[in-house]
Every structure is written in C-alpha cells, then in structure tokens.
Amino acid sequence: MSDISAKQSELAEAAPDIPARQSLFARLRKNRLSLFGGFLVLISVFMALSAPYLPLQDPNAVDTSVRLSAIGTPGHLLGTDELGRDIMSRLFWGARITLTVSLAATLIAMITGTILGLVSGYFLGWTDTVISRGVDVLMAFPYFLLALTVIAILGPGLLNGMLAIALVNVPFFARIIRGSTLSLRESDFVLAAKGMGAGHTRILFRHILLNSLSTLVVATTINLGFMITAAAALSFLGLGVQPPTSDWGTMLASGRQYLSAAPHTSYLPGLAIFLTVLGFNLLGDGLRDALDPRMRDS
Amino acid sequence: MIDRTDKPTAPILQVRDLKRFFSVSDGLLSGTSGELRAVDGVTFDIKAGETLGLVGESGCGKSTLGRVIARLMPATSGEVMFEDRDILNLDHRTLLALRADIQSVFQDPFASLNPRMTAFALIQEPLIIHKVGTRETRRAKVHDLLRTVGLRPEFADRYPHEFSGGQRQRIGIARALALEPKLLILDEPVSALDVSIQAQIINLLAELQDRLNLTYLFISHDLGVIQHVADRVAVMYMGQIVELADNEEFYANPRHPYSMALLSALPLPDPHIARDRILLHGDLPDLANLPDGCRFQSRCAHVSARCRKSPEPPLAAVSPGHLVRCWNLADIHPGADTD
Numbered sequence: 001m002s003d004i005s006a007k008q009s010e011l012a013e014a015a016p017d018i019p020a021r022q023s024l025f026a027r028l029r030k031n032r033l034s035l036f037g038g039f040l041v042l043i044s045v046f047m048a049l050s051a052p053y054l055p056l057q058d059p060n061a062v063d064t065s066v067r068l069s070a071i072g073t074p075g076h077l078l079g080t081d082e083l084g085r086d087i088m089s090r091l092f093w094g095a096r097i098t099l100t101v102s103l104a105a106t107l108i109a110m111i112t113g114t115i116l117g118l119v120s121g122y123f124l125g126w127t128d129t130v131i132s133r134g135v136d137v138l139m140a141f142p143y144f145l146l147a148l149t150v151i152a153i154l155g156p157g158l159l160n161g162m163l164a165i166a167l168v169n170v171p172f173f174a175r176i177i178r179g180s181t182l183s184l185r186e187s188d189f190v191l192a193a194k195g196m197g198a199g200h201t202r203i204l205f206r207h208i209l210l211n212s213l214s215t216l217v218v219a220t221t222i223n224l225g226f227m228i229t230a231a232a233a234l235s236f237l238g239l240g241v242q243p244p245t246s247d248w249g250t251m252l253a254s255g256r257q258y259l260s261a262a263p264h265t266s267y268l269p270g271l272a273i274f275l276t277v278l279g280f281n282l283l284g285d286g287l288r289d290a291l292d293p294r295m296r297d298s
Numbered sequence: 299m300i301d302r303t304d305k306p307t308a309p310i311l312q313v314r315d316l317k318r319f320f321s322v323s324d325g326l327l328s329g330t331s332g333e334l335r336a337v338d339g340v341t342f343d344i345k346a347g348e349t350l351g352l353v354g355e356s357g358c359g360k361s362t363l364g365r366v367i368a369r370l371m372p373a374t375s376g377e378v379m380f381e382d383r384d385i386l387n388l389d390h391r392t393l394l395a396l397r398a399d400i401q402s403v404f405q406d407p408f409a410s411l412n413p414r415m416t417a418f419a420l421i422q423e424p425l426i427i428h429k430v431g432t433r434e435t436r437r438a439k440v441h442d443l444l445r446t447v448g449l450r451p452e453f454a455d456r457y458p459h460e461f462s463g464g465q466r467q468r469i470g471i472a473r474a475l476a477l478e479p480k481l482l483i484l485d486e487p488v489s490a491l492d493v494s495i496q497a498q499i500i501n502l503l504a505e506l507q508d509r510l511n512l513t514y515l516f517i518s519h520d521l522g523v524i525q526h527v528a529d530r531v532a533v534m535y536m537g538q539i540v541e542l543a544d545n546e547e548f549y550a551n552p553r554h555p556y557s558m559a560l561l562s563a564l565p566l567p568d569p570h571i572a573r574d575r576i577l578l579h580g581d582l583p584d585l586a587n588l589p590d591g592c593r594f595q596s597r598c599a600h601v602s603a604r605c606r607k608s609p610e611p612p613l614a615a616v617s618p619g620h621l622v623r624c625w626n627l628a629d630i631h632p633g634a635d636t637d
Contacts, residue, residue, distance in 0.1 A: 188406055189411055192411075192470075195368055195397065196423065196477070198423070199427075210414045210415075211414055
C-alpha cells in the first residue's frame with residue numbers, strides 16, 4: 001500500500017511547474033489598448049488632483065476684454081470662453097467636479113445595486129419578487145426622465161444631481177449581480193461551502209461576490225464612463241452644478257451658443273468628456289481580462 | 299487490491315424509508331403540478347469502516363440521496379440516523395457539528411472548487427468555519443492535508459486552474475478531510491477523470507479509508523469502479539433500491555433483472571469470454587407519473603401480470619444480507635433457493 005502512495009505522490013507532483021503569477025499591473029500592461037485607456041483615465045485624474053497646485057488662473061475670473069479668444073492666445077493657452085475665463089483652468093477645475101460626481105454616483109449605484117442583486121438572486125422567493133419588481137419599475141422609466149423627475153422632486157444641485165444619476169443606475173448593477181448570483185448559487189462550490197457549514201454571509205461574499213468581482217469591475221468601469229456623460233448632461237441642462245462653479249457639462253452648454261464663432265469653447269470640454277469616457281471603457285475591458293484568473297499566464 | 303477483512307459491523311448510518319420529492323409544474327398557466335419522486339422510500343445501513351457502493355443510471359436519484367444524507371438538501375420524509383443523531387431534525391448548532399462528521403467529495407473537481415481561492419484557502423475554509431485552531435496550527439494542518447492526499451505543500455498558493463483534474467480532486471478530498479469526518483459521501487468522485495487518474499484517486503481513497511478509519515458512501519454509475527471499491531453494493535432504479543448485496547455475492551450472483559442487465563454490459567478484460575448481453579428495451583417511466591406496480595416493468599424481460607398491479611414488490615431478503623425487489627425471482631432463477 002505504501003509504495004502505491006509513493007508512486008501516486010510522484011505522479012501527482014509530475015505536473016508542469018507553472019511560473020509565478022504576475023501582478024495585476026504586469027498583466028494589464030500586456031494589453032496595449034487598455035494601457036492607453038488607463039493613460040487617458042490617469043490624465044483626467046491628474047487634472048482633477050493637480051488643479052489647486054498648478055499655477056492656473058482663477059477659473060471664475062471674468063475678463064470681458066479677452067472674451068472668446070482663440071487657442072494659443074498669450075496668457076490663455078487654450079483660449080477663453082464667452083466671459084473671458086481661462087478655458088484651461090476651467091478644464092482642470094471642472095475635472096474635479098465631473099470626476100467626483102461620477103465616481104461618487106457610481107459607487108452609490110454599485111454598492112446599492114450589488115447588495116440588492118446579491119440578496120434577490122440568492123434568497124429568491126418574495127425577497128426576489130419585491131426587489132426585482134422595484135428594479136423593473138425603475139427600468140420602465142426612460143433613463144433621463146427618471147433622473148429629471150428625481151431632480152424635480154429634490155431640487156437642482158450638485159448633490160441631488162449625483163443622487164439622481166446614482167438611482168437610475170442601480171438597476172444596471174442589480175440586474176448584473178442578480179444574474180451572476182443566480183448561476184453561482186447553484187454551483188458545486190457553493191454546495192460544498194454549505195456542506196462544510198458556511199453561513200449565508202460567507203457564501204454571499206466569499207463565494208458568490210468574489211466570483212462576480214470581474215463582472216463587477218468591468219461594469220463599474222464602464223458605468224463610470226456612462227456616469228461622466230450623465231453628469232455632464234445634467235450640468236448641460238443646468239440641473240447639476242450651479243454657477244459660478246462649473247464642470248465639463250456646463251462648459252459645453254455655455255460654449256454651444258458660440259459654436260460657429262468660437263468652436264473651441266465647446267469642443268475642448270467635449271473632447272475632455274469623450275476621451276475620459278473612452279479611457280474608462282478601454283480600461284474596463286483590460287481589467288476584465290487581467291482580473292480573471294483563468295485568463296492568467298495564457 | 300483492497301483489503302475487505304476486519305471491518306467492524308456496527309451501523310454508523312441508518313437510512314429508513316427516505317423520500318425526497320421535487321414539485322414539478324406543468325407550465326405557467328395550468329395550475330396542476332406533480333411530484334417528481336427522485337428518492338422514494340430508500341432504506342439501508344452503512345456499517346462503520348465499510349464502503350457502500352451505490353450504482354444506478356443517471357437520473358435514478360443516487361446523487362439526490364447522497365445530498366439529502368449530507369444535508370445539502372432537505373428530505374421530504376423518512377429518517378436518517380447518524381450514530382445516535384437523527385440528522386434530519388437538528389438545530390443550527392448540532393447541524394454544524396454533524397457537518398464536521400459527514401463531508402462530501404463532488405464529481406466535477408473544477409466546479410466544486412471556488413476558482414478565486416487558492417488551494418490553501420480552499421482547504422482551510424472548513425477549519426475557519428468550525429473555528430478550529432489558530433492561524434499557525436491551521437497552516438500546519440493544511441500542509442499536512444496536502445501531503446496526505448499526495449500534493450506538495452508548495453502548491454498551497456496556487457489556484458484550482460493551475461492544477462490538473464486529478465490534483466484538483468485531491469484538493470477536494472483534502473478539503474473534505476479537514477474536519478476529520480467519519481463518513482464521506484463520494485458523489486461520482488472519479489467519473490470526471492481519465493481512467494489512469496481514476497485508479498490513482500481510488501487507491502488514494504482506499505489508503506485514506508484504512509489510515510483514517512473512514513466510512514464511504516461511494517456513488518457511481520460505473521460497476522467496474524464499484525466492484526473495486528465497495529464492500530457492499532446497492533443498485534438504485536427510479537428512486538428505489540432494487541438490489542442490495544455484498545460485493546462478491548452481487549457480482550457473482552445478481553438476482554434483479556435490472557442488475558443482471560447492468561452487469562451483462564460490464565466490459566470484461568478477456569476478449570475470448572463470450573457473454574450474453576441483456577439489452578434493455580422500453581422506456582424509463584416518468585418519475586412524476588409512475589405506473590402501478592413494479593417500476594421496472596416497462597423494460598423488464600421477465601415481466602408478468604403481477605408486476606403491472608399494485609402493490610410494488612418489496613425489497614425482500616433472498617439470502618442473509620442479499621435483498622432484491624422483484625416478484626418473479628423463482629421464475630428468473632429456477633433452482634436458486636429463495637424465500
């Protein structure tokens with residue numbers, strides 16, 4: 001019997017040696033497109049973080065003598081807007097608002113949606129019925145109409161706008177997480193966990209949530225891009241950030257009136273929005289590949 | 299070969315008239331619904347230290363039976379006694395204690411291991427749930443378990459996808475052993491593996507049984523594997539046990555027409571031995587809508603009028619320790635002495 005087990009161990013150990021696992025960053029770096037996405041995201045984050053420390057002009061300093069000046073004007077590298085405010089400075093300061101609002105809204109939507117999705121997909125029964133029908137109701141409204149309704153109730157403003165776009169994105173996360181919970185709860189490893197006596201919390205977080213993580217990361221990153229558009233759209237309509245503070249959305253809105261005379265007043269903030277959204281989407285795709293252990297070392 | 303002598307005889311598990319029905323609905327709009335009788339009145343014992351082999355075709359309820367015994371799903375009715383505990387009626391705390399005593403090994407060694415946990419985390423998890431030891435003693439224990447199942451402790455930090463199928467099944471076995479269980483429910487533990495790897499895992503299980511004094515409920519559809527591992531064999535058909543006998547007795551002298559048909563399909567290593575294959579004709583009955591009488595009537599070559607009427611044949615002893623569920627044994631085996 002003992003020589004059988006010796007032979008067995010030998011056989012069991014004969015598996016090829018697998019190289020040490022690479023770090024997340026090393027794996028991400030191999031994907032050029034996502035690297036570019038990460039670079040774009042990094043630029044916007046840098047803009048947001050560095051605004052107070054860079055020698056920028058006051059973003060709200062009005063100087064009507066230089067209004068609508070073109071790109072390359074001395075003292076105003078990216079020109080000025082209709083009130084003569086420095087566009088570069090406003091882009092940097094606007095990045096703070098845009099990114100903070102979308103990040104906070106995404107986090108609120110993600111946490112709420114994930115918890116709702118986990119609970120409804122795992123416990124099923126009436127819990128699921130109540131949550132899923134609630135989510136259906138939210139989804140039945142046109143996306144932006146719902147956000148506008150929430151703002152109409154709460155009143156316009158930065159915080160309310162954030163809550164509004166967070167609320168309308170809860171179904172997005174709840175649906176995704178409920179779906180993956182539904183399939184994961186039937187998996188053998190969840191059965192095995194039950195068999196060893198694991199409680200609901202352990203199964204939900206250690207087994208189901210952990211295996212939904214790559215889905216969640218991708219959903220979050222892509223949703224971030226979406227939120228930036230939504231936050232900008234609310235500001236564009238004048239329902240988000242209130243003057244004199246402004247983000248990329250309000251810049252886009254005010255520049256719109258001078259589209260033919262001074263197109264850079266609208267396309268510069270538009271470009272900032274576009275590139276940041278693109279960056280988050282590319283990064284999301286890359287993260288999905290990098291976070292999935294089955295994709296590793298291949 | 300596995301040593302089958304010196305096995306103690308006290309039953310560690312007693313299953314009495316165990317039933318597990320699933321409700322089935324005929325569709326969204328029709329209100330009618332029926333019951334699918336996955337396990338329908340199963341009674342058997344497992345003695346401490348023995349291996350009971352449970353065979354049957356897919357869908358006969360053998361995995362459901364294993365899962366009900368492991369308390370992975372509730373029973374509809376019946377009684378299951380493990381040692382002196384009625385395991386179908388336990389409160390939360392005593393159920394947790396029971397889980398340490400009855401552990402399962404699953405068929406698919408990939409699906410049963412959380413792909414996001416390392417081998418170490420997987421094997422350690424039952425210890426954490428049951429609050430066994432400190433961080434250091436748990437670490438040592440996991441390394442011991444890895445060695446026990448023939449894996450190097452250096453493999454501990456790897457993820458399941460970095461192991462081969464056989465190695466993954468070893469991790470599954472190590473995890474099942476972590477709480478030092480008395481009974482292991484082996485639900486097709488080798489069916490997903492290559493034949494050469496099957497032999498390794500079977501030998502490992504046999505060695506562990508001897509060393510750790512384990513009792514096995516070995517579920518398989520492979521009569522060859524069961525012949526090799528089991529002390530006694532139970533054949534399941536449509537949610538019921540139709541034959542139960544000692545290993546040697548069963549393979550030498552199968553009594554139930556279904557067992558005879560199954561055994562006639564077992565490949566023999568010698569091509570010169572001619573054998574009459576018994577081919578089964580007819581369809582499986584619908585588990586949600588069973589016919590009167592014997593469940594095997596639609597496929598049985600020896601069916602008689604009595605088989606088509608209620609009641610069903612009982613599981614009766616034909617010799618000590620050999621139970622068969624059939625009315626027509628005297629006709630099928632003329633000359634054999636039956637009660």
